[in-house]
Structures are given as structure tokens and as C-alpha cells.
Amino acid sequence: MPHHHLNSTTSLLNRLIAFPTISTDSNFDLIQFAADRLESLGAEVHVSLDGTGQKANMFATLGPKRDGGIVLSGHSDVVPVENQDWTSDPFMMAERDGRLFGRGTCDMKGFIAASLAMAEDYAALDLARPVHFCFTHDEETGCLGARALMEELKHIGMKPSACIIGEPTLMRIIEGHKGCYEYTTEFSGLAGHGSVPDAGVSAVEYAVRYVSRLMSLRPELVKRCPEGSPFEPPYTTLQIGRINGGIAHNVIADTCVVDWEMRPVQTSDADFVKDHLRAYVEDELLPAMRAVHPQADIITHIIGEVVSLEPMPDSEALKLVSELTGANTTDVVCFGTEAGLFQEIGIPTVVCGPGSIEQAHKPDEYVEIDQLDQCLDMLEKLKRKLV
Numbered sequence: 001m002p003h004h005h006l007n008s009t010t011s012l013l014n015r016l017i018a019f020p021t022i023s024t025d026s027n028f029d030l031i032q033f034a035a036d037r038l039e040s041l042g043a044e045v046h047v048s049l050d051g052t053g054q055k056a057n058m059f060a061t062l063g064p065k066r067d068g069g070i071v072l073s074g075h076s077d078v079v080p081v082e083n084q085d086w087t088s089d090p091f092m093m094a095e096r097d098g099r100l101f102g103r104g105t106c107d108m109k110g111f112i113a114a115s116l117a118m119a120e121d122y123a124a125l126d127l128a129r130p131v132h133f134c135f136t137h138d139e140e141t142g143c144l145g146a147r148a149l150m151e152e153l154k155h156i157g158m159k160p161s162a163c164i165i166g167e168p169t170l171m172r173i174i175e176g177h178k179g180c181y182e183y184t185t186e187f188s189g190l191a192g193h194g195s196v197p198d199a200g201v202s203a204v205e206y207a208v209r210y211v212s213r214l215m216s217l218r219p220e221l222v223k224r225c226p227e228g229s230p231f232e233p234p235y236t237t238l239q240i241g242r243i244n245g246g247i248a249h250n251v252i253a254d255t256c257v258v259d260w261e262m263r264p265v266q267t268s269d270a271d272f273v274k275d276h277l278r279a280y281v282e283d284e285l286l287p288a289m290r291a292v293h294p295q296a297d298i299i300t301h302i303i304g305e306v307v308s309l310e311p312m313p314d315s316e317a318l319k320l321v322s323e324l325t326g327a328n329t330t331d332v333v334c335f336g337t338e339a340g341l342f343q344e345i346g347i348p349t350v351v352c353g354p355g356s357i358e359q360a361h362k363p364d365e366y367v368e369i370d371q372l373d374q375c376l377d378m379l380e381k382l383k384r385k386l387v
Contacts, residue, residue: 003376005117006369010100010361013113015373016091017102017377020027023077023140026054027360030076034058034135037116039233041123043133048152050145055137056148059156063127063386070320070382071132071163074112075139075146075338078104084363090350099366106355106367111166114372116380127386132160135348139338140180142304146338150345162317163342166353166368168360171374173321173330174351178231179308180336185210185300187245190293191254200252203294204245206285207256210323211240213280214260224272230311236269238262263334264308282332307340315348324381325352333357352378 003009019030028049034365035045038060045060063069081090081103088094090103115133122131132354139147166179167174186205194202218238225235238260245256264270281298288297311332312318335357340350354371 003373003380005114005121005376006373008120009117009372010369012116013100013105013109014093017104018091018111020275021104022080023138024080026330027076027137028054031056031058031135031137032046032096034112034116034133035060038119038133038200039064040307041119043119044122046152048115049236050137052147052346055145056134057137057145057356058133059149059153060133061130061158062122063130065158066130067159067161069132069158069160069343070293071131071134071160071384072115072166072379073134073136073338073342074108074115074166074353075136076108076109076112076263077137077140078107079140079187079361080230081363086363089313090365098369100369100372101364101366103365105365106168107301107357107365108167108169108353108355109274109355109362110355110367110372111375114375114379115166121380121383121387125383125387127367129386130158131382131386133152136317136338142342143187143306143338144304147339150341154345160347163339163349164313164317164321165339165342165349165351166375167337167351168331168355169351169379170356170358171325171352171354171371173318173325173327174333175309175313175318175330176230176311176332177336178236178316178334179267179340180263180304182303183259184303185258185260185298188295188297189254190252190296192252196250197252198292200254201288201296202252203256204253206289206298207243207245207258209285211243211258211260212275212280214238214240214277216350217276221269221273224269225264231265231334234265236262236264236266242332267307268311271340306336307344309337309339309343309349309351312348313342315350317348317350317386320385321350321352321378324378345368
């Protein structure tokens with residue numbers, strides 16, 4: 001029997017999909033819509049803007065101002081739809097064959113819609129512990145919004161006891177995932193004629209040396225693999241995504257750019273890689289480059305550092321969601337979420353939400369209506385934990 005809030009959830013999801021919150025654009029209208037709804041239910045709502053004034057996070061609370069609350073969290077941004085072959089308008093929700101189609105239906109506005117629908121029931125309760133709603137910007141581009149929000153949460157004066165991140169997991173409980181650290185390293189050298197290579201500084205050559213050193217760390221990371229690591233592969237990985245530099249066969253390249261990433265299973269691995277590269281650049285590469293051209297440089301830009309979610313078998317979040325869903329098994333995934341950031345500031349966190357990651361980021365993204373129904377059942381049972 002469908003949950004009594006399913007129609008409300010579907011209606012709310014339709015509204016949320018209509019906000020084209022691609023990460024390059026503003027999400028403010030969606031956040032304001034959610035804030036208005038929660039404020040009308042009596043929630044205390046905090047909306048914070050990023051430096052541009054175009055992106056917003058929201059943290060709202062129903063119930064008493066005390067520790068021990070439950071956080072329902074989701075990101076409001078979605079990935080682009082350009083060059084994707086959609087059957088219907090990606091920003092106009094469509095229903096076909098028990099599925100709701102639209103950009104963000106599973107990743108992850110379906111969970112946000114279900115949370116907003118259930119807020120009406122939570123507001124009607126005599127809450128003994130608070131329920132928090134946390135909606136962020138720019139998860140898809142490095143968890144930028146959540147990273148800023150974590151700093152704010154440190155100062156709100158309340159310590160939630162559990163957080164549920166509603167990423168699409170087919171309502172399975174995910175207790176761990178690797179981190180995802182993305183970087184762009186820029187090499188600046190000195191251009192010149194290819195016939196006298198020693199008179200210039202080839203940014204491409206130094207980029208190749210950098211990449212070779214980076215790849216030499218792969219076997220070291222295999223050796224550092226934690227015993228019993230549940231991931232596949234079980235160790236931290238490194239990968240080069242793009243190298244771009246130079247303009248012709250006979251011209252010394254004065255610029256080169258390397259895009260690379262690592263997926264750490266533990267923060268210490270990320271520190272190991274970064275410390276090693278920093279020493280290599282400062283002690284070997286830069287002195288050699290600047291001996292020819294003092295203005296030569298190597299600069300690494302952090303594109304995003306999504307920290308890992310480390311399994312915590314006895315966490316309050318795991319116990320809570322296991323009881324709410326009836327599941328007695330957990331899993332780990334290869335994709336990143338904001339969960340590790342909550343865990344970093346001491347809030348036990350798991351990932352559990354409607355839809356499949358297999359549909360995320362693709363044309364004709366969808367969420368099964370049955371998945372939303374299961375999510376609502378979980379959030380319905382949460383009421384017993386709040387009074």
C-alpha cells in the first residue's frame with residue numbers, strides 16, 4: 001500500500017526538478033523554496049550564501065534546541081544535461097511505467113522531496129529530540145557547500161547523534177566509501193626553439209617527470225592497504241585524467257597542465273602522496289627549472305577533496321538506519337558523498353536513499369516510485385525515534 005505522503009512527495013519532486021540547479025548555476029531558488037516550506041512548519045531555518053552570493057546552503061531544525069538530533073541531508077545541485085539525448089525535458093518531471101524521470105530525480109532530489117513531505121508530520125509531533133534538514137550546494141564539484149557548512153555546524157551549539165545522507169543506494173545502508181581527491185597541476189616554463197632545448201624550460205618535460213613520480217607511488221599505496229579493507233580495489237588508487245601542453249614539434253613548451261586524482265581509503269594515504277609530491281617539487285623539480293628560468297613554477301590547484309567515509313560498526317547512525325529499514329547487512333560503494341565531512345566533525349553518518357546510482361548523471365535519469373515509497377516508510381518510522 002503506497003505511503004500516504006507519496007502524492008505529496010511526487011508533487012514536491014516535480015517542483016524541485018523544475019529548478020535547474022546545475023552546479024555551474026545558482027541553487028538559491030530551490031533553497032529558498034525548501035526554507036519557506038520548513039519555516040511555515042515552524043522550523044528554525046538558517047540559509048548561508050557562498051562568496052558569489054549565488055549559491056546557498058540550508059540548515060533547518062524542527063524540535064528542541066538540544067543534542068541528539070537526527071540530520072536528513074542532501075545536495076541540491078545536479079550535473080549538466082548538455083549533449084545528452086533525453087526522451088523528455090530533463091527539467092520537467094515525467095512519469096512512465098512506475099518511474100519518475102528528470103535531472104536529479106535520483107541524485108538526489110527524490111530524498112529531499114521525501115524529507116520535505118515528512119516534515120509536516122514531524123512538525124505535528126511533540127518532539128523530544130530535534131530533526132535537522134541539511135541541503136547543500138556544489139556537491140558534484142567537490143562538496144564545496146558541505147565543506148563550508150561543516151564549519152558553521154561546529155558553532156551552532158548542538159551535536160546531532162546521527163546523519164542520513166540520502167544518496168541513491170536502492171535503500172541499502174552504505175557505511176563506507178573511498179575519498180575522491182581531484183587536482184590540476186600547472187607547469188610554467190620558458191619557451192624557445194626546439195634546436196636548443198637547454199636554453200628553455202620545457203613544461204611538458206617536467207610534467208612528465210611529475211607524472212612518472214606520481215605513478216611510482218602506486219605500488220607504495222598497495223603496500224599501505226589496510227588489513228581487511230572492504231573496497232574494490234582495497235587500496236588507494238591514483239589516476240591521470242588529462243595532460244595538455246605545447247604548441248608544435250619544434251617549440252619548447254612553456255606551459256603544461258596535468259589533471260589527476262586519487263581515491264584514498266584512508267586520509268593518511270592522501271597525506272603520504274601530497275607530502276611526497278611537495279618534497280619532490282620543492283627539492284628537485286623547481287630548483288632545476290629555476291636554474292634556467294627563475295620565474296618557472298609548479299602550482300597545484302585543489303579541485304575537490306571529498307573525504308572518505310570510514311566504516312564504524314557501532315555508530316549510532318548505523319544502528320538507527322538498520323532499525324528503521326529492517327536491514328541487517330551493510331555495504332561500501334565506490335562513489336563519493338558528503339558523508340565523510342559529517343563524520344569528520346563527529347557526527348556518525350551513513351548513506352541510504354531512494355534510486356540507483358546506475359541512473360545518476362545519465363540521460364533519462366529516473367527514480368522508481370517504489371523506491372520513494374520505501375524511503376517514506378523509513379522516514380515514517382523515524383517518528384518513533386523523535387518523541
